[in-house]
Amino acid sequence: MKVADIVTxxxxxxxxxxxxxxxxxxxxxxxxxxVGYMPVYVPRxxxxxxxxxxxxxxxxxxxxxxxxxxxxYQSYICRIPRSTIELGLTGRLDVLDGMLFPSICDVIRNLxxxxxxxxxxxxxxxxxxxxxxxxxxxxxxYVNELxxxxxxxxxxxxxxxxxxxxxxxxxxxxxxRRAIDALYEYRAQKPWQAPTAEVYxxxxxxxxxxxxxxxxxxxxxxxxxDASPRAKRDNARVVLTGAFCEQPPLGLIKSxxxxxxxxxxxxxxxxxxxxxxxxxxxxxxxVNLSGAFLHRSAATASKYDEKKADKGRPLVESVKHxxxxxxIFAAPSFCDPALLERPMLQGVLAxxxxxxxxxxxxxxxxxxxxxxxxxxxFADSIKLWSAA
Amino acid sequence: MSTQPVNAAALxxxxxxxxxxxxxxxxxxxxxxxxxxxxxxxxxQTGRKVSATFVPGNLNxxxxxxxxxxxxxxxxALQNGMRKKSGKMIMDAEREGHSEDVxxxxxxxxxxxxxxxxxxxDPLPTPDVLLLSYTGCFTFMKWFELIRQKYDCETVMLHxxxxxDGHINKNMRDxxxxxxxxxxxxxxxxxxxxxxxxDRLRGYMRESAKSEENLVRVLQSAKHRxxxxxxxxxxxxxxxxIFTAFRGMPEATKYYDALWHEVSERMRLGKGPIxxxxxxxxxxxxxxxxxxxxxxxxxxxWKMFSDExxxxxxxxxxxxxxVYDFGFRHDPEHPIESLAEYCLGCYTNLNFPQRIDxxxxxxxxxxxxxxxxxxxxxxNSFSAGQLLILxxxxxxTGKPAAFIxxxxxxxxxxxxxxxxxxxxxxxxxxxxxxxxxxxx
Numbered sequence: 001m002k003v004a005d006i007v008t009x010x011x012x013x014x015x016x017x018x019x020x021x022x023x024x025x026x027x028x029x030x031x032x033x034x035v036g037y038m039p040v041y042v043p044r045x046x047x048x049x050x051x052x053x054x055x056x057x058x059x060x061x062x063x064x065x066x067x068x069x070x071x072x073y074q075s076y077i078c079r080i081p082r083s084t085i086e087l088g089l090t091g092r093l094d095v096l097d098g099m100l101f102p103s104i105c106d107v108i109r110n111l112x113x114x115x116x117x118x119x120x121x122x123x124x125x126x127x128x129x130x131x132x133x134x135x136x137x138x139x140x141x142y143v144n145e146l147x148x149x150x151x152x153x154x155x156x157x158x159x160x161x162x163x164x165x166x167x168x169x170x171x172x173x174x175x176x177r178r179a180i181d182a183l184y185e186y187r188a189q190k191p192w193q194a195p196t197a198e199v200y201x202x203x204x205x206x207x208x209x210x211x212x213x214x215x216x217x218x219x220x221x222x223x224x225x226d227a228s229p230r231a232k233r234d235n236a237r238v239v240l241t242g243a244f245c246e247q248p249p250l251g252l253i254k255s256x257x258x259x260x261x262x263x264x265x266x267x268x269x270x271x272x273x274x275x276x277x278x279x280x281x282x283x284x285x286x287v288n289l290s291g292a293f294l295h296r297s298a299a300t301a302s303k304y305d306e307k308k309a310d311k312g313r314p315l316v317e318s319v320k321h322x323x324x325x326x327x328i329f330a331a332p333s334f335c336d337p338a339l340l341e342r343p344m345l346q347g348v349l350a351x352x353x354x355x356x357x358x359x360x361x362x363x364x365x366x367x368x369x370x371x372x373x374x375x376x377x378f379a380d381s382i383k384l385w386s387a388a
Numbered sequence: 389m390s391t392q393p394v395n396a397a398a399l400x401x402x403x404x405x406x407x408x409x410x411x412x413x414x415x416x417x418x419x420x421x422x423x424x425x426x427x428x429x430x431x432x433q434t435g436r437k438v439s440a441t442f443v444p445g446n447l448n449x450x451x452x453x454x455x456x457x458x459x460x461x462x463x464x465a466l467q468n469g470m471r472k473k474s475g476k477m478i479m480d481a482e483r484e485g486h487s488e489d490v491x492x493x494x495x496x497x498x499x500x501x502x503x504x505x506x507x508x509x510d511p512l513p514t515p516d517v518l519l520l521s522y523t524g525c526f527t528f529m530k531w532f533e534l535i536r537q538k539y540d541c542e543t544v545m546l547h548x549x550x551x552x553d554g555h556i557n558k559n560m561r562d563x564x565x566x567x568x569x570x571x572x573x574x575x576x577x578x579x580x581x582x583x584x585x586x587d588r589l590r591g592y593m594r595e596s597a598k599s600e601e602n603l604v605r606v607l608q609s610a611k612h613r614x615x616x617x618x619x620x621x622x623x624x625x626x627x628x629x630i631f632t633a634f635r636g637m638p639e640a641t642k643y644y645d646a647l648w649h650e651v652s653e654r655m656r657l658g659k660g661p662i663x664x665x666x667x668x669x670x671x672x673x674x675x676x677x678x679x680x681x682x683x684x685x686x687x688x689x690w691k692m693f694s695d696e697x698x699x700x701x702x703x704x705x706x707x708x709x710x711v712y713d714f715g716f717r718h719d720p721e722h723p724i725e726s727l728a729e730y731c732l733g734c735y736t737n738l739n740f741p742q743r744i745d746x747x748x749x750x751x752x753x754x755x756x757x758x759x760x761x762x763x764x765x766x767x768n769s770f771s772a773g774q775l776l777i778l779x780x781x782x783x784x785t786g787k788p789a790a791f792i793x794x795x796x797x798x799x800x801x802x803x804x805x806x807x808x809x810x811x812x813x814x815x816x817x818x819x820x821x822x823x824x825x826x827x828x
Binding site for chain 2: 071073074103107110128130132136137140148304311334336337340346
């Protein structure tokens with residue numbers, strides 16, 4: 001497939017707020033089930049091992065008219081819970097047999113209880129993760145939480161989820177993680193060949209496609225992108241951070257790129273890159289998933305940093321690893337985790353003399369001119385400094 | 389009951405106000421809080437270490453075992469709010485780069501720390517240890533990370549899992565117990581240089597249980613007609629010692645004895661609650677309130693209720709530092725397990741169905757006319773989803789509910805005229821419902 005065809009396909013999946021791909025997947029084999037999950041991380045391996053389709057529900061974007069959802073929230077609450085409720089109340093999520101609400105912030109946490117009340121016939125679980133990273137303390141708690149989730153999903157699926165089922169799923173997700181890592185590496189090496197507006201759509205497809213299909217799609221995109229040379233620009237290389245939950249509109253990503261920035265790393269859809277490297281296949285699969293979570297997982301604002309020195313280190317490493325020249329803090333308005341984290345990360349960047357800029361957005365932000373101007377000024381300043 | 393003239397200049401206001409009237413127990417708790425600030429101010433000079441921890445899930449008895457002087461950041465922020473000092477502190481923090489969107493308790497605290505002085509004007513030393521009781525509020529985690537980042541404080545995390553399924557299970561309890569034993573106690577021993585003594589902990593917990601017993605009696609006195617207390621504005625004073633640095637101290641036991649004595653006497657005499665303007669003579673409305681109060685205009689806010697004869701008979705805020713009225717007591721026989729249960733059971737650690745059940749129960753048991761939600765801009769833990777609470781409670785109880793919006797300690801978010809309008813409309817609605825009910 002050509003790049004344009006892949007991107008068009010992914011764009012259609014992205015635009016489809018009725019989740020036709022999920023409906024089609026379910027319809028292909030009677031009895032199939034799908035379970036939704038919100039940002040930032042759930043172990044999708046468990047859903048997969050139960051023979052069900054994990055479906056990422058990352059808000060309604062800028063195309064969904066939110067009417068009912070707004071009636072549930074005050075003006076000072078972020079957008080993603082409103083659009084998610086809108087998706088639910090308008091029947092768009094009827095295709096899901098269950099919903100998982102990960103531990104990310106108080107808003108999503110509370111949404112789990114609201115979902116229990118609003119959608120009484122669905123399986124709903126608040127998925128807690130440890131903030132203590134010792135195997136015998138947080139690890140033991142987490143393994144037990146995983147057991148409960150596995151048992152619940154087995155009940156929903158109507159069949160047991162064995163350790164071998166789980167190992168197979170872990171192996172399949174390891175492959176997906178490798179493909180996505182390869183995509184990120186490729187984009188960082190040749191960002192003009194793989195613009196983030198495209199990479200983003202390819203990643204988004206992974207929210208609704210079966211993981212095997214998504215892995216194939218990612219590999220195809222890398223090959224297709226590399227096969228059709230594009231013009232290289234003198235853009236500033238930036239890491240974008242803060243967008244790990246409510247997603248920016250696609251237009252915002254395009255605006256940043258049009259303003260003269262190459263995004264070489266980001267935290268969109270962190271769930272795909274949460275576990276770093278392969279999860280081992282030998283031994284107890286739940287213990288392996290736990291170990292990966294505790295010791296080899298992404299740093300983000302919803303996780304506790306045990307030591308002061310840990311704060312911002314992964315961001316600085318990302319800047320170095322991907323050869324970035326600056327950082328853009330792009331956080332959703334009223335996002336407590338991202339906005340409380342931001343001054344700490346900015347302090348660390350300042351110590352490392354890494355330039356940064358910051359702005360807020362909402363998933364339905366319509367006016368891109370101010371963001372384009374700010375990103376453009378930032379890119380210019382980087383280029384001027386580096387020239388000096 | 390006694391009065392004390394208000395020094396308007398000290399409160400930052402130009403117009404002198406009428407003397408504030410308070411119950412004797414209210415004055416007593418004020419003395420206790422001021423004494424604690426004095427203790428904190430001199431802690432380092434007297435060789436004591438200082439701890440900071442949050443109100444929900446605070447392990448006060450445990451901290452006392454290590455001789456810490458104890459600071460509670462939310463209490464500092466609210467005290468600054470009541471003293472009209474928080475506005476500047478918040479703006480100072482915003483100038484330092486903190487977003488206008490985030491919790492004003494955090495910004496008031498950071499602003500206060502920049503100034504180095506606590507609410508009473510005494511110096512407030514940088515804590516030697518931050519006990520991060522991560523209970524029912526995501527922001528707590530970031531809050532102490534921010535303090536650690538700036539002041540390099542030793543920090544120990546106590547992660548308290550959320551009651552997503554509406555109950556406490558063994559896995560959650562064991563996890564909290566393990567953290568207390570393997571992380572919290574060793575850290576506190578190391579920072580303080582004091583060896584942990586479980587019998588000392590048991591002793592404090594015995595005292596805690598006595599105070600808890602009396603607090604519940606006081607709060608439940610509001611079931612009586614007329615209610616001898618206000619279970620929201622008044623309860624702020626009643627929960628002060630037990631939710632903060634005093635639970636487990638003999639002083640707290642004494643305070644709750646005195647308080648219960650005072651309240652039971654008022655109940656016997658058929659008297660209403662003491663408001664800042666005096667005793668409320670005529671109880672017109674009985675309300676349940678969800679959400680924390682506004683602190684910057686606390687007295688004016690209360691007056692909007694008391695002027696209309698509205699008494700809050702129960703509030704969820706009075707359970708934020710511990711839900712005691714459904715039976716929980718600190719248990720000296722199982723001290724660590726009991727501390728874990730306490731943390732897990734705090735109000736904001738309950739899931740939505742539990743919160744709605746609790747409010748409906750209050751409306752029923754306290755014979756309330758309806759529910760009022762004070763939605764706080766700063767507090768997503770409380771506020772996110774409160775409009776669903778409102779609908780569900782109305783649906784289940786048939787009682788009218790209303791919604792107002794304020795903030796904790798940011799004076800920019802308290803619009804007295806708007807709040808008053810909403811309240812007056814609400815009271816009319818309650819009255820109309822009564823008339824309609826009487827007609828049937």
